[in-house]
Amino acid sequence: MQALYRKYRPKLFSEVVGQNHVKTLFLNSLKNGEISHAYIFAGPRGTGKTTVARILAKSLNCENKNGVEPCNKCNTCQSIDNGSFMDVLEIDAASNRGIDEIRKIRETVGYHAAQGNYKVYIIDEVHMLTKEAFNALLKTLEEPPSNVVFILATTNPEKIPQTIISRCQVIDFKNLTIEDIIKRLEFVCKKENINISQEALNEIAKRANGGMRDALTILEQVSKSSSKDITIEDVRETLGLVPIEVINEMIDSIKIGDIKKTTEIIEKVYFSGKDPEVFLMQLLEEMILKIESGDYELIEFLKPLSEILKDIKYSEEKLILIKLGFLSVMKLKPPRENIKKNVEKAEENEPIPESKLNDKDLESTxxxxxxxxxxxxxxxxxxxxxxxxxxxxxxxxxxxxxxxxxxxxxxxxxxxxxxxxxxxxxxxxxxxxxxxxxxxxxxxxxxxxxxxxxxxxEDDVLNKLKSLFGNNFIVEGDNE
CATH class of the missing domain: 3.30.300 (GMP Synthetase; Chain A, domain 3)
Structure with missing residues (x-):
């Protein structure tokens, strides 16, 4: 069975989810014949960088274009989709990052296109190339043949040398909105006959962190491990999330300064096999939702909890670090045990109603x-x-x-x-x-x-008079 993210990969610009600025740019460029020789596609994973690169390659070489969109029916389009088209070369720089791979490009870049009109080089995760490889690529990017297009995709554009960036047109891909992700998931569920609640779709969209590929991967994972009708509990269970009741219980124990209860919940979550980092992320997300609803008391805990999350990221002793971190957080909140005792004591010793007190008693009270x-x-x-x-x-x-x-x-x-x-x-x-x-x-x-x-x-004079006579003096004003 083909993975959902591959099965439903867009094949037209119009099918790409979100990224309207990118689609508009290429539709206009193709229409006016103003394609640049080199692009940098920069953005988070799963936002459509490689997909758009392939659609652009098809649009440049398609035999029967529908306007500027590829037909997806001719031999050229189908060959590009299955990776057998000679003039479209995809390189994964994460595993082919040395100078030898770039030299092969330099040796072939000057040849005429063998099957299509354009030769398109797609280099994924280009920031992984070595310094020598970037230097070898530099000259080719500066003066490529007119029928060659380079597309450099990256999730870390800050790692690309400025000499490379200055020779390319940089296009930023943005995280997809939750609404866009849900709309696409609904389309896929309808095609695949997957019954899923709206709450579950919303949870998947949130956990995808703005990436369509991640969202489809989670949907596929949940659909395979759940019953016929998928609920939000199925999604949380599949992803190893902590139940929302436990999260709320944790927040309440933090607010009242109950150290014992807090450490008990931490141990319960840890020894149940849940990911501590996911647990802390859930805790922060729920706190933010409560703050947005008016519970401003939680604001002071956000930064300390985010510090704990950073501390445990690369540590093997996660449990002890989480406990130490929460003990520091609890110092922000005084224990409420004394307050509770005072309240109980006040309830036991109810005051005498004022109506039953005389003036002297009332004044004394x-x-x-x-x-x-x-x-x-x-x-x-x-x-x-x-x-x-x-x-x-x-x-x-x-x-x-x-x-x-x-x-x-x-x-x-x-x-x-x-x-x-x-x-x-x-x-x-x-x-x-x-x-x-x-x-x-x-x-x-x-x-x-x-x-x-x-x-x-005047204040100085009054202070001196008070030191001499106390309050036994009168200051008279001028009577003119």
Whole structure:
């Protein structure tokens, strides 16, 4: 049985999925007879680079063209499709990267076309060529015969020497959209009589990472390993993905700072044979979806998790690195056990209704509440300062040390004396970091206000009077 990606490889420009800018360029160039002598097709894998190269080769040599599109029926088109056409030579530079292969091209490039009108050289993964091979190719690219076209395909254009790039027309191939991939998958499923849910198609399109070839390969794999009707669970099981329920459970444990639960889930996923990198990617994807839905509390975890993903990529000790990484992540979130205990304690000791208190009791109760609130506010600020000192931005900690910090019911007020303007500017520039840290520590958002006291002689005089007489004096205004 022929692989789906080969069976449904486009044979006309109009059949190519996406890449409208590429199709328009070649349709116009063929129509006007303005074909360049050398092209670089640059883009991610599975986006149609080799496919477009073959269609272009057919269009240049087809015996019975339909406008500028190849007929796909003549001997030339069929020979190019099956790789037996003498004037279209495909080279895989990944396995033929030396100077000898390029010398063979130089030796044959000057000969007349044997079967068609144009000689087309398609060099795939051209960035894999050696430095000597590129140097050998350079002269041929600069002055090729008029009936020769070079197409250099690559997924890493940055590795191609500038001397080569300057002699070619560079065409960028883009990742396909999920919508384009789904539309093509629906077409293939209809042709192959594959029953599949829309959710499953969407999951396949997401996992293809913008490549049509990958999408068709996944579809074929799932169709062979699943029952008659393919569901999203079948796709996830075939690809070795972690169930979404486990991902959500992991996110919840991270949010509440439950280290034990987090490590249990990590071990469960690891020892079930799932790929740790795929697991972390799923975790990041789900967090991004939740953030887009308004759960901004998760933003602070994205960068640390992406760092874990980078750390384990080439390591053999993935489990221990993941655990260490998550322990660092959990420091961003204080454990909620104490909060839970306080809530339970508050529920057990319900306050006496105000209606049953006399004025003296009510005043006393309010004074106690205000005192407790003031103490709690001081503790909050102390926790912020302690975190900055040990784990956070040390410059921010130093700047705040020169200020007076007051936590009010609706905001946190930070006041600097007039001579500390540099520290004032530093803290003011990082106010969003403070707000984010406060939200992550205490679960509520409070705006931070940073002000600097004005230096006035009147303030100095008042301060001196207070030092001498306390508050037992009256300042009278001028009565003129």
């Amino acid at each position: 309010q004074n106690v509440e205000n005192k407790e609130k003031k103490i709690e506010n001081k503790e909050n600020i102390s926790k912020i300062m302690e975190y900055l000192k040990l784990h956070g931005d040390l410059s921010l900690y130093v700047g705040l040390s020169f200020s007076k910090i007051e936590e009010l019911p609706d905001r946190v007020k930070i006041t600097f004396p007039p001579e500390k303007k540099i520290h004032y500017e530093l803290v003011r520039s990082k106010i969003h970091e403070l707000e984010k840290l406060y939200t992550s520590k205490f679960g509520i958002f409070k705006p931070f206000e940073v002000i600097i006291k004005e230096n006035s002689k």
